[in-house]
Amino acid sequence: xxxxxxxxxxxxxxxxxxxxxxxxxxxxxxxxxxxxxxxxxxxxxxxxxxxxxxxxxxxxxxxxxxxxxxxxxxxxxxxxxxxxxxxxxxxxxxxxxxxxxxxxxxxxxxxxxxxxxxxxxxxxxxxxxxxxxxxxxxxxxxxxxxxxxxxxxxxxxxxxxxxxxxxxxxxxxxxxxxxxxxxxxxxxxxxxxxxxxxxxxxxxxxxxxxxxxxxxxxxxxxxxxxxxxxxxxxxxxxxxxxxxxxxxxxxxxxxxxxxxxxxxxxxxxxxxxxxxxxxxxxxxxxxxxxxxxxx
Amino acid sequence: xxxxxxxxxxxxxxxxxxxxxxxxxxxxxxxxxxxxxxxxxxxxxxxxxxxxxxxxxxxxxxxxxxxxxxxxxxxxxxxxxxxxxxxxxxxxxxxxxxxxxxxxxxxxxxxxxxxxxxxxxxxxxxxxxxxxxxxxxxxxxxxxxxxxxxxxxxxxxxxxxxxxxxxxxxxxxxxxxxxxxxxxxxxxxxxxxxxxxxxxxxxxxxxxxxxxxxxxxxxxxxxxxxxxxxxxxxxxxxxxxxxxxxxxxxxxxxxxxxxxxxxxxxxxxxxxxxxxxxxxxxxxxxxxxxxxxxx
Numbered sequence: 219x220x221x222x223x224x225x226x227x228x229x230x231x232x233x234x235x236x237x238x239x240x241x242x243x244x245x246x247x248x249x250x251x252x253x254x255x256x257x258x259x260x261x262x263x264x265x266x267x268x269x270x271x272x273x274x275x276x277x278x279x280x281x282x283x284x285x286x287x288x289x290x291x292x293x294x295x296x297x298x299x300x301x302x303x304x305x306x307x308x309x310x311x312x313x314x315x316x317x318x319x320x321x322x323x324x325x326x327x328x329x330x331x332x333x334x335x336x337x338x339x340x341x342x343x344x345x346x347x348x349x350x351x352x353x354x355x356x357x358x359x360x361x362x363x364x365x366x367x368x369x370x371x372x373x374x375x376x377x378x379x380x381x382x383x384x385x386x387x388x389x390x391x392x393x394x395x396x397x398x399x400x401x402x403x404x405x406x407x408x409x410x411x412x413x414x415x416x417x418x419x420x421x422x423x424x425x426x427x428x429x430x431x432x433x434x435x436x437x438x439x440x441x442x443x444x445x446x447x448x449x450x451x452x453x454x455x456x457x458x459x460x461x462x463x464x465x466x467x468x469x470x471x472x473x474x475x476x477x478x479x480x481x482x483x484x485x486x487x488x489x490x491x492x493x494x495x496x497x498x499x500x501x502x503x504x505x506x507x508x509x510x511x512x513x
Numbered sequence: 514x515x516x517x518x519x520x521x522x523x524x525x526x527x528x529x530x531x532x533x534x535x536x537x538x539x540x541x542x543x544x545x546x547x548x549x550x551x552x553x554x555x556x557x558x559x560x561x562x563x564x565x566x567x568x569x570x571x572x573x574x575x576x577x578x579x580x581x582x583x584x585x586x587x588x589x590x591x592x593x594x595x596x597x598x599x600x601x602x603x604x605x606x607x608x609x610x611x612x613x614x615x616x617x618x619x620x621x622x623x624x625x626x627x628x629x630x631x632x633x634x635x636x637x638x639x640x641x642x643x644x645x646x647x648x649x650x651x652x653x654x655x656x657x658x659x660x661x662x663x664x665x666x667x668x669x670x671x672x673x674x675x676x677x678x679x680x681x682x683x684x685x686x687x688x689x690x691x692x693x694x695x696x697x698x699x700x701x702x703x704x705x706x707x708x709x710x711x712x713x714x715x716x717x718x719x720x721x722x723x724x725x726x727x728x729x730x731x732x733x734x735x736x737x738x739x740x741x742x743x744x745x746x747x748x749x750x751x752x753x754x755x756x757x758x759x760x761x762x763x764x765x766x767x768x769x770x771x772x773x774x775x776x777x778x779x780x781x782x783x784x785x786x787x788x789x790x791x792x793x794x795x796x797x798x799x800x801x802x803x804x805x806x807x808x
Binding site: 219220221222223224227228230231234235237238239240243244245246247249250251253254255256257258259260261262263264265267268272275276277278279280282287289290293296297298299300301302304305306308424425426427448459460461465467468469 | 514515516517518519522523525526529530532533534535538539540541542544545546548549550551552553554555556557558559560562563567570571572573574575577582584585588591592593594595596597599600601603719720721722743754755756760762763764
């Protein structure tokens with residue numbers, strides 16, 4: 219195979235990847251080649267533009283560290299993460315909706331006792347979060363793992379401050395009780411710009427877009443026999459709910475973070491200043507390899 | 514904009530990038546979103562497959578150094594580099610054809626005198642290369658820069674041995690004389706596998722493909738008023754001419770590397786062993802911003 223023109227090159231690459239031993243690898247490779255070549259044929263890049271594309275991808279990879287995932291930011295801001303989410307959950311019944319994982323998840327958040335305050339020494343408005351984990355039929359799921367993370371009052375995550383991951387804060391894991399319940403204290407998160415000091419930030423600027431996300435608390439919930447749920451709960455009234463930089467907002471995930479005056483909270487804690495309350499009851503899909511891949 | 518399904522998310526992202534101030538940025542962004550989303554909708558990745566895709570791109574970026582460009586390897590092995598080449602040169606007249614740049618180009622190769630031996634202390638079969646640079650009408654181009662690089666007899670480039678770039682060998686720049694001519698000595702290059710100890714090597718293996726390229730000498734030729742030519746000359750008879758891992762072979766770029774017995778070479782050098790000779794006369798297109806972007 220030699221002497222390719224701008225159409226025969228595609229056929230040549232397709233013939234080459236057709237030998238992939240694994241059928242799924244073959245399928246993904248063939249689709250990638252077709253769509254990627256169609257994209258290139260449509261935009262007709264100059265050599266200089268091709269070089270800029272190579273440099274952009276290289277810089278995006280080199281921006282990644284243990285606590286900064288620039289390719290997830292790219293996937294998020296191009297709507298790919300939410301598209302994958304929509305495809306994965308298009309069979310979903312009336313359970314809690316999912317949204318993007320985002321780039322700030324940390325695998326090793328500590329498990330702490332119910333009712334703990336996970337805000338460390340962070341300043342901010344006290345926030346009491348409580349809720350339950352249940353199956354689609356409402357049956358409570360005890361022993362479910364509720365992984366929680368959110369920004370501080372300035373919109374930053376712990377990992378954006380300490381790059382060695384040694385100072386995890388506003389981040390923890392809880393285990394639900396016999397009634398499927400969990401609760402904890404923290405501080406109210408703020409809207410924030412996604413990290414925009416890297417290649418993705420430059421892309422957003424070139425596209426005339428702002429990098430802001432509406433304030434939210436992340437939840438990742440796991441229970442044996444159920445599909446893992448990755449989602450947020452958004453703060454009602456946030457000015458960025460309709461222009462989230464990563465397209466992650468769903469109406470069912472918005473809640474009032476209800477304000478209360480100083481005084482006693484539901485768990486008996488006495489607050490010397492106003493505090494807010496978030497309540498959310500989550501429902502999980504049964505795990506099903508077949509269902510999660512149904513077309 | 515909220516609550517996207519797997520079709521409306523594409524429209525939402527398109528509306529967001531429609532505000533790009535620069536028209537070309539807008540055009541590329543819109544095409545990228547459409548083709549990327551079509552690809553994702555076709556393959557319907559699981560969350561785990563999406564994570565593997567993110568990891569693949571991240572590792573590809575992190576494999577890049579000053580002397581290793583894994584994203585160029587990815588572009589080359591997916592046929593994108595040769596597709597861009599075909600698009601860029603589809604207006605070409607009867608001048609020398611181009612092919613991929615490849616990942617081993619070094620910007621700061623030294624300029625040396627005509628007739629120099631650039632092989633350093635490398636073992637191998639002596640190779641005498643000579644040729645000319647001319648315009649499409651045959652007019653010789655004096656003072657053209659001929660940038661040359663090639664592998665050693667084991668198929669490795671200098672930069673694969675010394676990662677600080679301090680030992681450039683089998684690599685140099687020449688300037689053509691008043692008749693547009695250049696010549697130099699080196700050693701005959703060998704076929705070689707592209708670097709396959711990284712993510713791209715894993716991809717090729719998963720696709721059931723070999724990583725080999727037929728033996729060749731790289732040329733990058735620049736002359737004021739002419740289009741820069743990036744090309745190779747391939748060794749006739751190489752077993753990989755029809756299965757080049759990067760799809761770069763064109764018949765017009767294949768030459769016999771003619772063997773000669775020990776004795777006097779054309780430049781008067783006396784060889785005590787057999788040597789080979791490559792002769793190639795290059796012709797350049799006139800520079801034309803308009804022509805190079807014509808659709």
